[in-house]
Amino acid sequence: MKYSAFALLREAFRGHRGWTPAWRKAEPKPHYDVVIIGGGGHGLATAFYLATEHGITNVAVLEKGYIGSGNAGRNTTIIRSNYLLPGNEPFYEWSMKLWEGLEQNLNYNAMVSQRGVLNLYHSDAQRDAFARRGNAMRLHGVDAELLHRDGVRRMVPFLDYDNARFPIHGGLLQRRGGTARHDAVVWGYARGADTRGVDIIENCEVTGLSIVNGRVTGVDTTRGTIRAKKVAMAVAGNTSRVAALAGLRLPIESHVLQAFVSEGIKPAIDCVVTFGAGHFYISQSDKGGLVFGGDIDGYNSYAWRGNLPIVEDVLEEGMAIWPGLGRIRMLRFWGGLMDMSMDGSPIIDRTPVDGLYLNAGWCYGGFKATPASGWCFAHLVARDEPYPVAAALRLDRFATGALIDERGAGAQPNLH
Amino acid sequence: MRINCPYCGPRGNEEFAYLGDATVRRPDPAAEDAAAQFYEYVYLRDNPAGSHRELWYHGGGCRSWLVVTRNIRTHEISDVAFADAGDKP
C-alpha cells in the first residue's frame, strides 16, 4: 500500500483500519538465491537493491533479533560525505546522492535532513588538514566550505569563543550533510524489499555456514537450515563471529561506542557540530532531544554497553564547546558494537570462500553509508564484480599496503 | 571497568591504555614468509566473543604493560598479570 498524505487522510476517516504490516513476518523457505545475514540498514538495503537494480528477489534477510536491533537502531544519525581519501570519497558521495532521493525511491519518509555538518578546527595545522580534506572533496565534486571563526560564530553563536581551553578557529562545513531518522531507514528499506518479494525473517540467528569444496551452500540458523547459492554477510559488530563460521580471521575488532540523548528541549541547534580538539558531536532530533556522542570506549567488547569514563569524557567535551548545556540533562545512553577495521575504512568484497561475500568494517561511520553500501554490495553479489565507487574497499589491502587510513592511526582499531 | 593492577591495586580503566590481543606474537623477521606472518600479526584478530587475553598499559599509574584476561561479552576479568613476567636476567 502506497504511503501518501492522501492515504493518511483516507485512513484517518476509516479509523486507520486499512494499514497493513510494513513488512510481512516471513517464514524461512528451504532455498534462496541469496541469503543476507543481518537485518540492519546494510543488509536490508542490499536486499532492496538486489530486487530493484538486479531483479533478484528470491532473497532472504536473516536477522537474529528484530530488524534494526543492531547499530542501525542506535547511531547518532549523522550523514555526510566529507572524506579525504580517494578510496572512500566517491563511495560516500554516492551514498549522499542516494540519500537525496531515498524517500521518494522508498516511498517512506526517513526524514533525511541536510542541515549541514560542521567540523570545528582549533589550530592552524588542523585548519590545513581540514583544507586538504575540503579540497579533496571539491575535486570529487562534493560541496565543502572552510569557515573562519566568524563564519562559525554566525552559524552557532552559542559555542564558547572566549574562554575555551581549545579556542575555535573555524570549521569545515558540508552543507549537504545532516541527519536521517535511523529507524525509518531500516523500516523503509524493509518495506521496500518486502514489497518486491524479499523475505525478512526476524528472530533467526545464523549459527553455521555450510561450505562444500570451498563453496558456500547455505546457512544453519536457529530456525533451521536454509540453502542458498550465495550468502552475503552484513552483520557489523558481529562480523568476526559470523566469519569464524567459515574459518575466516579478519582485520576487524569489535568495540563498543556509546551514544546519548538529552531531554527534549525547544530547538537549540540546527546543524551537526563536531569538536575538533576531542571527540564529540551533537545535533538535535526533530523530537527535540540533543543527540550526541564521542569516542569509542577503546577496548574489545560484545557487551552492547560501555563504561563511565567515556560518559564523563563526552559530557565534559560537550560542556567545553557549549557551556550553555550545563543545566540540560542527558536522558539516556546506550552502546552499539562497532566492527572496527584495522585502517578505519570498510570492506565490501568477496571472501576466499566462493559465494560468500563480506560487508564490514564500518567502524562508527556506517550509517551514512547505508544506501551506497547496499547498492554496492548488491552489485557485487549479483555480478561478482565490485561497483566502481567501492572498488578500493578490498580485503587484500592490508596485505598489499593499499590502506585507506583517513586518520593515519595505523593498525590500531581503537585509535580510528 | 576496574582493572586490578598487580602493582597498584584496582583502578578505573581511564588510567589505562588499551592495545589489543595479547596472544599474537611478533614473528621472526628473518623467516622466509615473514611478510605473511607479519600481516597476520599486525592485522588479523580472532576477536572472540568470550575470553580474551589482551594488553593494557597502566600509563596513569605504574607504567606496566599488563595482560588482562577478560570476558568480552560480560567484561568480567578473570586474571591480570604483568606482561613482563619477571626480573629474569
Add this chain to the structure above:
Amino acid sequence: MAAASVIARRGKADACAAAITAHYGVTLPTGPRRAASGDVVFAGVGPWRWIATAEGADAAEFVAQLRERLVFVAAVTDQSDARLVVRLRGPRVRDVLAKGVPVDLHPRAFKAGDVATTLVAHIGVQIDMLDDGPTYLIAAPRSMAGSFWSWLTASAAEFGYDVSRS
C-alpha cells in the same frame, strides 16, 4: 627537595635493594609504599621503580651520590625539577582529595607510608601519605602545576584553606 627515579637493572633488583639497605639503611619497598631513613625516602612507583627524595638536599649531589652507590644495579635519573610537590594537612583533607583522587584514601585502605600513582583531574600524580594527621604529599608534573593548582584550590574552596611555601 631532591628527587631521582631509581630503576633496578634487569636481574639486579635484589642487588639494588641490598645496596640501598647498605647505604641508606632502609628496606626498599616492593610495592607502592615508602621507606624513609632520615630525610631520604624511597617511594615505590612501579615494579622495580622508585622515586628517591631527600628533603633539603642539593639535587645534583644527591643524584650523583645515588648513581655512584647504585652503579650497575640501577638506573638513576634526576627528577628534582620535574615536579611540583604540595603537602596537605587538615581535618577536611580527605574531603578535598575525594574530589579528584580516584584511590580509596580511607584509613583502612590507605595508611601512613602508602603511595599511589594515579590521575587527578587528568594530571598524573604521586600521592604519599605521611602521617595520620592526616598529611599527604602530592607531586604533580611541573608543567601542569597551574592546572593542578586550579583543581586543588577549587576543590578546597568550600572548606577554606591556607597556603604556605616551604
Add this chain to the structure above:
Amino acid sequence: MSGTHRLQSGGLIDRGKPLSFSFDCESHAGFAGDTLASALVANGVKLVGRSFKYHRPRGIFTAGSEEPNALVELRGGVRREPNTRATVTELYDGLIAASQNRWPSLRHDIGAVNDRLSRFLVAGFYYKTFMWPAKFWELLYEPLIRRAAGLGRAAGAEDPDIYEKAFAHCDVLVIGAGPAGLMATLAAGRTGARVILADEDFRLGGRLLAERCEIGGRPAVDWVAEIEAELAAMPDVRIMRRTAVTGVYDHGQYSAIERVNDHVATPPEHEPRQRSWKIVAKRAVLAAGAHERAIAFGNNDRPGVMLAGAARTYVNRFAAAPGRRLAVFTNNDDGPRTAADAREAGIEVAAVIDSRTGARVTRVRGRHGVRLIDVADADGRTSTIECDALAVSGGWNPAVHLTCHLGGKPVWNDEIAAFVPGALPPGMTVAGAAAGALTLARCLGGGMTAGVTAAAACGFAIAAITQPRADDEGAAVTAMWHVKDSRGKAFVDLQNDVTTKDVALATQEGFGSVEHLKRYTTLGMATDQGKTANVLGLAILAQASARAIPQVGTTTYRPPYVPVSFGAMAGHHRGRDFRPTRLPPSHAWATEQGAVFVEAGAWLRAQYYPRAGEADWLKTVNREVAATRAHVGVCDVSTLGKIEIEGANAGVFLDRVYANTFSTLPVGKARYGLMLREDGFVMDDGTASRLAPERFFMTTTTAQAVRVMQHLEFCHQVLWPALDVQMVSVSEQWAQFSIAGPRSRDVLAKLVDADLGDAAFPHLGCREVTACGVAARLFRLSFSGELAYELAVPARHGDATIRAIMAAGAEFGITPYGTEALGVMRIEKGHVAGNEINGQLTARDLGLGRMMSTKKDFVGRVMAQRPALLDPERPALVGFKPVDGARRLRAGAHFLKIGAGATAENDEGYMTSVAYSPMVKSWIGLGVLRRGPERIGERVRAYDPVRNGDVEVEVTSPIFVDPEGARLHG
C-alpha cells in the same frame, strides 16, 4: 495556613517555616518540607503543564522522580532549567516556576488544536507523508515539526553555577532509604563495614513517609528518626541525601548525582550546585522500592487524575489534599487504603471503583481538571460520579532499573503481576519492594538479610540485630490494564501522548516486537523513560498480539536512572579547565615579552613575539627568522618529549625501535632517528644522544611524546623483556633552549664553561657542561640549519637561564623566536615535522627511505616493504615555490598538472607545510607529489578551492636554504 487544599494538621512539613513561590507568575505559599508539587497541590493548582504532542492539559501524576506530567521551567535567566520535575523540586523561598510547551498561556494553548487533529497524527504518521515535493522537507515540513519539538527551553547562556565530581569507596552501597534500605544499612553498619546509604529524596524513609503505618508499635516515621540517629553516629556509615544512584558499571562502579544546592535559589559561594559521584562498592543492596503504574481508560490524563500512592503521599507526608472529593480506581489493595487515608484526613471519598469486582472507570470528564467520572459495573450498568480528583492504582512495578544496566533482564512474576529483577550485576542484591516484596514486614526482613549478607561477603562478622515488628499490609492485585469500553483517548504514556490506539495500530502495522513498538510509537522514550507507562504498554501489546506478557518482554533499561545534567558530569572540567594546560619553563618570561601563545597539544607555547609597530604576525615572524639567520635567536624547545634510556642493552634496544642504527653511536654524539610503527609508517622522529656507554637521551616530537613513551615501554616490556634497558621520561626535568644562528657560539661562550670550537665540539656533539653555574647539557643540534645548540638545564633554572641567554646575547642582537619562526626555518631546510609525519606517509614517501637499515631488525621493517608502499607512483616529498613570487601558498592545497581539470583523477598530492621565507623572499612549501623527486623544475597547480586559491608552483628540492649545510658550521 497556606493554600486552599492544605490539611489542618499532620504531614512532615514545617508549618513554622512558610515559604512563598510563584507558578506562571502567580504567587503561592508553602512550607519548608514541601516539594513544588506538594505546594501546588496544597494551593489547589491542578493544571500544571501541556503534553508533548497533543498539548493536552496535564496535572501532577506522581510524587516522585517518575513524574511524566508536572515538568516546569524552574528559575529563570541564565539559570533557567527546563523539564524540571515539580515532584522532586524542594520548595525554597522565592522559587519561580513556569509551565512549558504552551502558547500563549497554559490555559489557552493554541497547540491544543493538535488534540483535535489527533486522528491524523497517529503513531508514525510522519513516515507516511511529507515526501512530496522532495525539497519541501527542509524548507517546510521539518521546520514545522521542529518548532513543535521539545518541551522546555534551554537557558541559552553559560551556566553560572559550579559543579564537582567526587569519588567514594565503600564495602556496601545501599540504594534507597525506605524500610528495606534502612534495615540493610543498619545491619551492615553494625558489623563495622563501610556503608554508603544513598537516597534521591531529601528525607530518609521512602514510602514510610507516605503511609500511615507502624513499626515496633510506633509511627513508622519515629522509627525512621531513630534509625537515622543510630546511623549518623556510626563513623563508617555515610548517609547521602538528595543523591540518586544513576548508573551501574562494570566491576562495582556506580554513578550518583548529589543535588547539593538545588533546594536553594542560588548555591552559596564556593559550593557546587550538583556533585557527580563515582562510587566503588564491593557490594550493593538495591532497595529502590517500586513504582506504581496507571490503568488505561478514557481521559485518564486529565489534571486531577493521580496515582493512588501519590495521593497518599500528598495527604500523609505533605498534608495536601489532591481534591475535596476523591474517587479511587484500583485493581489492588491500595484502593481501600487510599480511601481510608483520605477519609482520615477529612477528604470526602466519592467512590472506590475496584476492578476486581468488575467495576471500571470508562471516562473522565472536565477538560482542565476532573469534574465527573463515568463508571461501569460488572453488569454493564453505568453511572456518573462527581469528584474533583481520581486516584488510580494499577499495581506496583519493582524499580528493577539498576539491575539491568549490565544487561540483566527482568522476569515476570505472576503473583504481583509485575517484572522483578532477573540476573543481577555481580555484587548486587535486591531487597524490599524492588525485589518484589511489596509489604512492610517483608521489606524490613529482606533489607536486614541483604545488609547482613553483603557485609559478610566483605568479611565482616555478623552483629546483633533483630527485625522490628510490623504488619504486612494487604497487597493483593489482579492485573487490569485497559478499560476496553473506555470513551475518549486512553493514555499509556502520558508525556509522549501514546494511547492504547497507537499501540494497537503499531501492532497492526507489524511493529509488534516490544522494541519496535517503543520506537514506532515513542512509548517510554520521554524524560520519565516510561517508569509509570512501560509495563502497561507492553501488557496492552501482549493483549493486542495474543501473547503472554513474558513473551513480549520489556524494552532495555539504560542509564541514567534519572536524567543527569551536563554540568554535573563535566564538574571542574569546563572552560579553560577542560583539560590541563602545560606551560614551558619560559612561560612567565615570554608573557613579559608580550608573546602571543598557541596551543600545541596540551602545551601553550610562544608563537611569536610581536614588537610595537609591527603590522601583522608575518612581519614579526620574518623579523625573528631574519634575525636568527643573520645573528642569533633563541626558542624554548622544552616541550619536546625527553626520555632517558639506560642499560647494558640500550644501544641494541634503540636499534630495534629506530629504523636507523644507534648502537654504533659514539659517546658524546647525537644522531637523528626515525621511528616507524609496526605497520611500516612513520611514527615519530627525534634525536638520541649517547651520554655514556650505557646511557642515551632521546627526544621525541612534542605531539607524540606520550605515545612514544608508551610504545617504548611496549617494546621493552612486551616484545623484548630480556633486554637490560631502563627508561624514564625526563620531559619535565629539563628546560631546553635552542640557540641558533651564526652568533650562537658567541652567546654560549659567555654562558658555559666548555670549549665550543668545532674540533672540540663538532656538529651533533653532546656533552655535560656548567651553564650559568648549574650542571647543564649542551647539544649541537640544528633544526634551523644554522650553527645551533640546544642547552638543557634543570627546569627550575629555566626562567633564569632564558634571561641569562637574552642578557648574554644582547650584544649579538639575540632575538627570541616562537613556533612560527621555528616552523619557517625547518621548512626552509626541508625538515619534516608533524604535518608530514601524519601517519599516512612512509619513510620512502618522506625521502628518508635510506634511513631504514638493511642490516638489522627494527619495528616496521617488514611491513614497510609491502608492494603498495613501494609503488613509485606514491606521492613523495618535494619543495614548492610559487611561480609568481608574490603569491601566497597554503597547506592543504592539492596538486594538479597544469591544464588538467580539477578532478579527483588528476589529484597528484597535497601541500603539507608552507611558510613565507625571508631568505627565499617568497612563500615556500613542502608537500608530497606523485613521483615528486623526479619532477623537480616542473610546474604544477596548487589548487585550494576551499580558500579560493589556485597558484602555479614550481617543484623544487625540499631544501630551500643552504643545501650544502655550510651554515651548520657557523
